[in-house]
Amino acid sequence: MSENRNIYIYDAKNKTAKPFEELRQAYHYRYLISQLLRRDIVTRYKRSFLGIGWTMLNPLGTMIVLSIAFSQVFKMTEGYPAYVLSGLMAWNFFSQTTYASMVNLVWGGGLLKRIYMPRTSFALAAIGTGLVNTVLTVIPMLIVMAIIGVPIRASVLFIPFPLLLLALFSLGFGLILSTLAVYFPDVAEMYQIILTAWMYLTPIIYPEEILPENIHFIISTFNPMYGLVKLFRIPIFYGRLPTMEEFVFPAIIAILFFVIGWFFFSYKSDEFAYKI
């Protein structure tokens, strides 16, 4: 009757394998993750008239507002909308998925106390939702580029790679954030303020050339989002492939954050059942 997968043996003496066990279980529960992803997307738009169209219109609207407001200020009229849009795409992915990982985990806390499921499910579903939303914004972005005359080059096809790195970074960061939010409810409030500040410390809406040299150095060295956003922009806006240096550093940071976040979360998550 009982299949092999249903046997659960836990010995407190050997718990080194926790992060790997979590990975194995996340794969086993992939249907749950796809269902959570579906729930996120469907419920967000269920009662609205435009439905999924909002996913496309939202960054487009922001882009139009920013273009009108800032293209004069920054004296960068040429292609500014495409510049903003490519940056926003990366930024929105990061801010939405990390915030959703945290909120979903706190929401799902009641379930985690009762039913076994991989605790990373919520963060993984949030990343999946972010990927779907980002893919949907590619279409309006290409239309905007065509309208304002920014050439669309074949380098656009490189986008899956920076997107994957950004997803790894966001997952790792989101897992660390979620863990903190379980212990300290104020983290959710604080994070919204941090996100706003962080966005202004990343060249999203302004061209990075306007930064004074010393500040540019600090941002490009210590802000991990700097390199990741740029990696998005290079194939879309600048229409070329990134150099080795431009690719490798963000890649290392993204993988590092993913590994640290996954391990930290896996070890701490045993306490969640009585903390949430």
Add this chain to the structure above:
Amino acid sequence: MGYKIRLANVSVQYRMPSERIGTLKEYIIRRIQGRVKHRKFFALKNIDIEINEGEVFGVIGHNGAGKSTMLKLFARVLPPTIGRIEIMGSVSPLLELGAGFHPELSGRENIFLNGALLGFSREEMRKKFDSIVDFSGLSAFIDGPIRTYSSGMWARLGFAVATASRPDILLVDEILAVGDEEFQKKCFDRIDDFKNNGTTIVIVAHSMQTIQERCSRVSWLDHGELKFIGVPEEAISAYRKSQNN
């Protein structure tokens, strides 16, 4: 016949901050001052239990004795701090039915979501779908959003999903209060049917009547320690005696 659940020298230790620290800011300040102290206590201490196939196993004890902690161990939600736990088979928890439902989704969508939460695959859910709807008796409402359901309908659907297939181990928290009398009878019939087919049932209840009527063996927990394990009458009388003192 082999055991279905085995706890060998299991202890669960909770680590709680001795003072409530509500914010991260406060935590960081106290950490720097070296004033973060944790209080550790054992919710369960040196528990050895074997629960056999087809058994109806009851757990009694006053509030905070470790009953829910024990249930969490069985549900794989909480790992033991010390010791070894073996669970041979699928576990289905009948705790707060429909806890994972989303109000904006339809009954149909929630069946799939809830089934996924219980660890079923898409194919398994497709196969079970009709029998779930049939058992719940909600086929007329299945495509309406679940926020329009009454609490009774909500629980009925929850029960139908949670018991869509016979688990090897069923965890029941308190007595089931699902919908009307007729539906309750249907639920108990299903549970009895599981039992007759070899499902092990673990019941945690405050009602001694339920325990006495249904269980074949009962364990009494007191302050995280296993005080007694044996036939229901003796366990209950031992528990009652300790309360009177």
